[in-house]
Amino acid sequence: MTGAAVWCFKVEDLKSRNRFSRPETMRSISQKYQNLFLKRGTWDPDEDQKLRAYIKRHSIWNWNEMPRAAGLLRSGKSCRLRWMNYLRPDIKRGSFSKEEVQTIIKLQEMLGNRWSTIAAKLPGRTDNDIKNFWNTHVRNRFNNNISNTTVQAPKLQEIQTSEEEFKQRKSSAIDVSLPTAPKILNSEEYSSKGTLPMLPILCSDNFSSSSSSPVNDINENMRMEENDGSFESFAELSLLDQPLSMEAQKCNAEDYGEAYTDEMWVQELLNYPNASHNFDVGQEFWMNCLMQAQLHGN
DNA sequence: AAGAGACTCAACCGCGGTTGG
DNA sequence: GCCAACCGCGGTTGAGTCTCT
Structure with missing residues (x-):
């Protein structure tokens, strides 16, 4: 697999549908299916730009909802990670002193x-x-x-x-x-x-x-x-x-x-x-x- | 020059804690 | 008190890069 992002389809998620112990809300089911088609892997500059711009404009409010609002096909978790570890303006790069x-x-x-x-x-x-x-x-x-x-x-x-x-x-x-x-x-x-x-x-x-x-x-x-x-x-x-x-x-x-x-x-x-x-x-x-x-x- | 192995680090995974309905 | 959703954390993975032979 190359560094290019992949479109992930998690079989485990489908299998797990049979294990629901209680009825799920429509919202959580829909989220589950959305997650099956989210983009994964390395972020491209365009995605970075979208996330950066969105947070600059609206600040951080809800990681799970933000990607959709920002036009990103990423999980909230992935967005949060990208922001926290890479895009945050106060991140210091380079060697440790x-x-x-x-x-x-x-x-x-x-x-x-x-x-x-x-x-x-x-x-x-x-x-x-x-x-x-x-x-x-x-x-x-x-x-x-x-x-x-x-x-x-x-x-x-x-x-x-x-x-x-x-x-x-x-x-x-x-x-x-x-x-x-x-x-x-x-x-x-x-x-x-x-x-x-x-x-x-x-x-x-x-x-x-x-x-x-x-x-x-x-x-x-x-x-x-x-x-x-x-x-x-x-x-x-x-x-x-x-x-x-x-x-x-x-x-x-x-x-x-x-x-x-x-x-x-x-x-x-x-x-x-x-x-x-x-x-x-x-x-x-x-x-x-x-x-x-x-x-x-x- | 090329292949192998080592190294780096961005990203993912799964778990546990917290919060709100 | 229960449960789902959300969030943050630590461990792990693997693609890309570097170094050595």
């Missing part, structure tokens, strides 16, 4: 495959983009790293992090006592001392107003984790509220130039997860907190 790769790796570590949640932290990136990026660049690299560990040149071996080592490091973050929670400073003290370890991308002005400080929240969170083992932590929640700053996203190109590719970021981050340019001491403290909370949750 170092900051973005960092964020993806760390959030995947904490949240698992919750791609939409991770995408919410990366403005302009879709969950599909991130999922594809992970499945192609990162996951394979990580596997390769594990298998490569035994054959690394001595110099690299010292800093190479195998999965096992990584897990050990994570567990040691639990067994070894945490750094003493930093003294809670008021806003003046923050600015004068600047000693509070800040979450890398997690630091937020949106911390719950009911809590006196991020540190209290983290500690409170730890206690809650011990009690119920859940991981709906404040840290996770505040993390989700805070998009990665545009400033942070820009810094990649400025610091390292365009020559740095996704591949290089991923390899570097996997090889040197604790390298100083990735996370400072304070950042590592917060990451350990989060990892600990997650592991307790598991």
